[in-house]
Amino acid sequence: MNITRDAYQSAEITYRIFNHFWGHGYAREAIGACLRLAFTKLKLNRIEAYVEPVNTASLRAAEASGFKKEGLARKKLFTRKAWRNVLVYAAICTDHGFKLNPPEL
Numbered sequence: 001m002n003i004t005r006d007a008y009q010s011a012e013i014t015y016r017i018f019n020h021f022w023g024h025g026y027a028r029e030a031i032g033a034c035l036r037l038a039f040t041k042l043k044l045n046r047i048e049a050y051v052e053p054v055n056t057a058s059l060r061a062a063e064a065s066g067f068k069k070e071g072l073a074r075k076k077l078f079t080r081k082a083w084r085n086v087l088v089y090a091a092i093c094t095d096h097g098f099k100l101n102p103p104e105l
């Protein structure tokens with residue numbers, strides 16, 4: 001997770017499971033554990049995930065973990081020799097039963 005403090009109290013999450021273990025629910029389990037850590041010990045309010053629209057597995061993993069689609073960020077990611085648009089997904093602490101934390105300014 002890439003954390004931004006001050007007035008944001010948010011983080012970006014990325015995830016990858018070794019391909020021999022795809023489809024067993026491990027991404028969902030790991031993302032859930034990260035969200036619990038983020039919203040409790042780390043006192044973060046918002047976790048973002050940027051997902052390429054073609055990455056069905058990642059879209060499903062984000063949605064199955066309670067992330068909501070917010071929009072499209074244009075030319076956000078450089079991969080496979082080109083700048084790519086990505087869908088912006090976010091999980092907010094209140095959606096997962098946790099209180100909003102005030103900023104630690």
Ligand SMILES: CC(C)(COP(=O)(O)OP(=O)(O)OC[C@H]1O[C@@H](n2cnc3c(N)ncnc32)[C@H](O)[C@@H]1OP(=O)(O)O)[C@@H](O)C(=O)NCCC(=O)NCCS
Pocket residue numbers: 014015016017018021022023024025026027028029050051052055056057058060061064
């Ligand atoms: C994306 C990734 C982490 C998913 O890992 P995983 O352990 O196979 O995912 P899970 O088994 O936890 O599945 C989570 C959800 O996605 C769905 N899913 C997983 N792979 C899928 C696929 N290829 N197509 C469609 N749905 C898929 C599962 O059915 C599950 O949904 P459900 O709970 O509604 O049934 C894995 O495919 C990966 O490492 N990909 C390469 C790296 C990558 O693209 N990372 C994301 C960068 S944004």
